[in-house]
Amino acid sequence: MTFRLGRWGWDELEVIKSVLQEGNLSSFYRNPYGGEWVQKFEKSFAEWLGVKHAISVCNGTAALHTAYLACYIKPGDEVIVPPLTFVSTASMVLACGAKIVFADVDPQTYNINPESVKELITPKTKAIVPVHLIGQPAEMDALSDIAEDNDLILIEDACQALASEYKGRKAGTFGHAAVFSFQETKQISTLGEGGMIVTNDDDIAERCRRIRNNAAKYFQDVDFFGYNYRMTEAQAAFGLVQLSKLDMFIEREIENAEYSIKRLPDAIIPPFVHPNTTRHTYYIVGCIFDEEEAGMSRDEFLRRVNEKGLNELRPGRTVGGGYSEVIYHLPYFQKHKDCWEGVCPNAEELPKKWLWYDWNRYPSTKHDMDKLVEGFNEILELG
Ligand SMILES: Cc1ncc(COP(=O)(O)O)c(C=O)c1O
Numbered sequence: 471m472t473f474r475l476g477r478w479g480w481d482e483l484e485v486i487k488s489v490l491q492e493g494n495l496s497s498f499y500r501n502p503y504g505g506e507w508v509q510k511f512e513k514s515f516a517e518w519l520g521v522k523h524a525i526s527v528c529n530g531t532a533a534l535h536t537a538y539l540a541c542y543i544k545p546g547d548e549v550i551v552p553p554l555t556f557v558s559t560a561s562m563v564l565a566c567g568a569k570i571v572f573a574d575v576d577p578q579t580y581n582i583n584p585e586s587v588k589e590l591i592t593p594k595t596k597a598i599v600p601v602h603l604i605g606q607p608a609e610m611d612a613l614s615d616i617a618e619d620n621d622l623i624l625i626e627d628a629c630q631a632l633a634s635e636y637k638g639r640k641a642g643t644f645g646h647a648a649v650f651s652f653q654e655t656k657q658i659s660t661l662g663e664g665g666m667i668v669t670n671d672d673d674i675a676e677r678c679r680r681i682r683n684n685a686a687k688y689f690q691d692v693d694f695f696g697y698n699y700r701m702t703e704a705q706a707a708f709g710l711v712q713l714s715k716l717d718m719f720i721e722r723e724i725e726n727a728e729y730s731i732k733r734l735p736d737a738i739i740p741p742f743v744h745p746n747t748t749r750h751t752y753y754i755v756g757c758i759f760d761e762e763e764a765g766m767s768r769d770e771f772l773r774r775v776n777e778k779g780l781n782e783l784r785p786g787r788t789v790g791g792g793y794s795e796v797i798y799h800l801p802y803f804q805k806h807k808d809c810w811e812g813v814c815p816n817a818e819e820l821p822k823k824w825l826w827y828d829w830n831r832y833p834s835t836k837h838d839m840d841k842l843v844e845g846f847n848e849i850l851e852l853g
Contacts, residue, residue, distance in 0.1 A: 530651025
């Protein structure tokens with residue numbers, strides 16, 4: 471039995487009941503490594519991913535901040551990130567007092583372009599943060615080589631790529647550290663918000679555990695700066711149940727995406743799957759809208775999608791234009807031009823052409839996917 475969105479149900483409710491009956495909602499005051507559920511969830515997640523350590527936090531943004539700090543990113547450093555991502559990939563660099571350097575993306579995969587990264591390396595460069603955008607892994611071989619050759623830290627933002635694979639290996643297992651988000655719209659959730667840092671490095675792991683817990687190991691032994699980024703017992707218990715369903719969720723997400731992609735009209739160009747992407751999870755199906763073929767602008771198409779009510783049929787982002795701007799065009803970054811650098815012509819073009827949908831992530835049936843594609847066709851046929 472599942473509830474409204476079909477992504478959680480009685481199993482999650484039962485485990486939350488157990489947490490309440492046990493009575494420990496957050497046991498960090500007793501144990502700096504967290505309570506039973508937090509530790510169980512971390513262990514299971516690390517095992518599932520195939521890494522040594524998983525450190526839970528309260529959201530993906532906190533995971534980025536913690537990972538950056540744990541990797542010693544500090545004022546004076548430069549961190550290379552792509553400009554088409556959720557804002558916190560970049561803004562958490564600023565939270566560490568470092569400077570953002572935006573590298574351009576590959577126009578086909580939408581992911582950071584290793585050639586662009588190479589050109590931006592300076593003596594101040596400390597880290598590269600590839601984002602595996604909407605389910606497709608970034609070019610990890612080339613990026614790992616660049617990081618190694620230049621003695622740089624590699625931190626994967628895998629928030630949109632849970633269970634995606636590059637050359638048969640899971641996203642999140644390549645860098646010195648990687649981060650995941652369990653916000654409600656992600657493939658699995660921890661009661662609406664949550665995050666995880668993963669690493670094989672004992673020192674990074676220990677620093678992450680301390681940074682999320684006000685830098686304390688045991689109460690008063692604070693010897694650097696930390697935050698309260700802890701996950702609660704109920705969140706972890708909820709996440710543990712969700713993790714047991716992850717494979718089923720991902721299979722459904724991919725099956726629905728592939729089913730709809732095969733049926734798209736010519737004006738909607740499906741996502742390019744790089745040969746190194748052995749598993750694209752289609753966190754979002756990110757297409758390109760061909761205005762010439764369609765005989766109408768992308769924005770007019772989206773207006774009609776809304777008018778037709780296609781965006782009211784499903785929860786989530788449903789059908790939209792994806793990120794509307796590169797991060798450095800957002801007002802804050804335009805006002806504070808001293809905190810970043812970079813010009814990314816390929817990235818600037820994509821928001822004008824993108825057509826994204828994520829119906830596939832919800833428990834849609836093939837009938838739902840048909841309804842979506844038929845809706846697209848009807849709009850285009852009317853012209
Ligand atoms: C690529 C990326 N990075 C970071 C985040 C931040 O995660 P959260 O929303 O859990 O803070 C998200 C989530 O929206 C994301 O998609």
